Each structure stands twice: as C-alpha cells, then as structure tokens.
Amino acid sequence: MRILTGIQPSGKLHIGNYFGAMKPAVELQEQGDAYIFIANYHAMTTVQDAAALREMTTDVALDFLAAGIDPERTALYRQSDVPEVHELAWLLSNVCPMGLLERCHSYKDKIAKGFATMHGLFAYPVLMAADILAPQANVVPVGKDQKQHVEVTRDLATKFNNTFGEVFTIPEPSIRENVAVVPGVDGQKMSKSYDNTLEIFMEGKPLKKRVMKILTDSKEMEEPKEPEGDNVFALYKLLATEEEQAALADRYRAGGMGYGHAKIELLDKINEHFGPMREKRRELVENMDYVEDVLKAGAEKASILARETLNKARQAVGLE
Numbered sequence: 001m002r003i004l005t006g007i008q009p010s011g012k013l014h015i016g017n018y019f020g021a022m023k024p025a026v027e028l029q030e031q032g033d034a035y036i037f038i039a040n041y042h043a044m045t046t047v048q049d050a051a052a053l054r055e056m057t058t059d060v061a062l063d064f065l066a067a068g069i070d071p072e073r074t075a076l077y078r079q080s081d082v083p084e085v086h087e088l089a090w091l092l093s094n095v096c097p098m099g100l101l102e103r104c105h106s107y108k109d110k111i112a113k114g115f116a117t118m119h120g121l122f123a124y125p126v127l128m129a130a131d132i133l134a135p136q137a138n139v140v141p142v143g144k145d146q147k148q149h150v151e152v153t154r155d156l157a158t159k160f161n162n163t164f165g166e167v168f169t170i171p172e173p174s175i176r177e178n179v180a181v182v183p184g185v186d187g188q189k190m191s192k193s194y195d196n197t198l199e200i201f202m203e204g205k206p207l208k209k210r211v212m213k214i215l216t217d218s219k220e221m222e223e224p225k226e227p228e229g230d231n232v233f234a235l236y237k238l239l240a241t242e243e244e245q246a247a248l249a250d251r252y253r254a255g256g257m258g259y260g261h262a263k264i265e266l267l268d269k270i271n272e273h274f275g276p277m278r279e280k281r282r283e284l285v286e287n288m289d290y291v292e293d294v295l296k297a298g299a300e301k302a303s304i305l306a307r308e309t310l311n312k313a314r315q316a317v318g319l320e
Contacts, residue, residue: 002136003028003034003035003137003139003141004131004132005036006021006079006128007039008039008042009056010192010193012059012192012200013201015200020182023067024141025069026069028139029069034073035135035301037079037131037302038076040080042124042127042128043057045121061295063201063281065281067200067277068277071294075298076294082299082302082306084306084307088133088306089126089129092126092133093123095159096156101126106149107124110193125149125152128152132153133156134306134310136309139171140171141173145181147175157171158170164317184198185197185198185210185214201281203271211266214235221258222255222256224252225259227248232259239272240269
C-alpha cells in the first residue's frame with residue numbers, strides 16, 4: 001500500500017493540521033510505503049513573498065519530523081523538487097470539465113471570503129490530483145472537509161484511464177471521522193487563511209493569549225453549560241482521554257466553572273501533548289544539514305515514481 005499526503009507551507013502549522021494530516025501520516029507510515037510532500041507550489045495561491053515561502057517550507061519539514069515522521073519509512077519532500085507533477089497536471093487538465101472545478105468547495109469558500117479569483121486557485125484541484133497520481137498512491141489521509149479533493153482526483157484518473165488506457169491507480173481517501181472539522185478560536189474551521197489557529201509549536205504567553213481568545217457563549221460562571229457545541233470542549237476532546245472528557249463535561253453541566261477554567265484545562269493538554277515535539281524540533285533546528293538531506297532523499301525517491309508515471313501518461317496520449 002502506497003500512502004500520500006501533503007500540506008501547504010502557507011503559515012505556522014496548527015492543531016487542525018496535526019489531527020487532519022500529521023497524526024494520520026505518522027500512524028499510516030507503519031502500514032505501507034509513505035510519501036509526504038510540502039506543497040510550496042500550492043502555497044503560491046496565497047503567499048507571494050519569496051523569503052516567507054522558503055522559511056515556511058523549511059518550517060513544515062521541521063514540524064513533520066518533530067511530530068514523528070521517520071525518514072527511513074516516509075519520503076518527505078518539497079513539491080517543487082518533483083517537477084514532473086506539473087506536466088502531469090497539464091495532461092489531466094485536458095480531461096477535466098470546468099464544472100468539476102466550479103463545484104469545488106474550497107474555491108467557492110475562498111472566493112466568498114474575498115480571495116482574488118486567480119487561475120492557480122481555480123485549478124488547484126488539478127495540480128493536487130497530479131501530486132496524488134504521480135507516485136500512484138493507493139491511500140490519501142485527509143480531513144473530512146478535504147474529501148472532495150480526493151474525489152476530484154478519482155474522477156480525473158478515471159476519465160484519463162477511460163480515454164487513454166489504464167495509467168493511474170485510483171486512490172482512496174482515509175478519513176478520521178472523529179476529527180471532521182477542528183474549530184478555530186473564532187468557531188470557524190481552523191485555517192491559516194482565517195488567522196484563527198492554535199499553532200502546534202507556539203509556547204508560553206503567546207499560546208495562552210491565543211487560547212483565552214477562543215469564542216464561547218455568554219453564560220456566567222455559576223450557570224450550567226452544555227459541553228457539546230462548545231469550541232473549547234471540542235478542542236479538549238482531541239487531546240484528552242475519554243475519562244478526562246467525561247470529567248470536564250460533568251463540570252460544565254454542574255455549573256460553578258467558567259469558560260476561563262476550561263481554557264486553562266485545554267492549555268495544559270496542549271502543552272502536555274506537544275511539549276515533547278517542541279523539544280525535538282529545537283534539536284532539529286541545530287542540525288539543518290540533516291533536514292536538507294532528508295528532503296533531497298525524499299524527492300529522489302518520489303521522482304523515480306513520478307517519472308515512471310509521466311512516461312506512461314505521455315505515451316498514452318501520444319506525446320511519445
């Protein structure tokens with residue numbers, strides 16, 4: 001089984017990224033041949049500062065290695081180091097209906113939020129499909145809200161295969177149903193685009209200040225509160241055991257506990273869970289030559305598969 005996932009270096013990685021992509025990737029690397037790409041081409045739809053893009057790309061590599069990615073079992077690489085995906089994206093574009101892209105939730109959501117209507121943003125799912133299909137991935141771990149991107153990939157691979165012959169493996173999404181959408185501090189989906197995140201490697205006063213900003217209702221401390229539907233409790237559930245969740249839920253319903261107390265409980269859980277990763281990341285920063293070697297080795301491994309796939313696709317369409 002070949003497993004692939006990717007993440008944009010468009011800002012500091014957050015808890016939503018961790019539970020939606022990083023944690024599943026760490027778990028799945030024990031089950032098959034794993035590939036993780038840092039989607040720096042995709043990030044260009046929102047990041048147009050060269051220095052910032054370079055820095056954030058390096059940050060993602062550090063974050064994934066600190067989170068438990070093992071270079072001996074997982075190929076970690078920069079998207080830009082495997083240029084074959086771009087030619088593959090053009091080949092896929094020629095079997096991609098406009099309506100398929102117009103229906104994509106991510107595009108419609110960003111346009112509604114005021115993002116510029118660029119071709120890169122519109123055609124984003126085609127390049128993502130090329131990323132997935134280039135190494136012939138069988139499984140793609142995604143959050144529930146990202147399932148549509150894998151469905152688009154499946155559609156394009158099927159259309160290409162039906163038109164030109166069997167070239168692509170049809171991938172399957174691997175979805176963590178219990179982490180459908182991780183709420184941000186404002187109650188919307190946690191997203192770097194919305195500036196509502198809780199960063200994995202943020203510490204101390206900045207992290208506490210961010211946690212204390214999480215949106216809640218206006219119930220007074222003495223009033224009973226309903227944990228389900230509360231943003232603080234939703235985040236706490238991701239990090240706590242079932243017993244700890246039940247205990248905090250009882251305190252909510254009993255009254256006499258303010259949301260500030262719940263936020264401190266959440267802060268403690270964040271620090272407990274991510275503390276060891278923060279320490280490992282500090283060690284990696286002191287050995288950047290190692291990090292660069294990991295990325296180059298990952299790109300070399302991914303490129304071998306991508307070239308094989310591209311050659312098959314070029315021959316199928318008549319370019320060779």
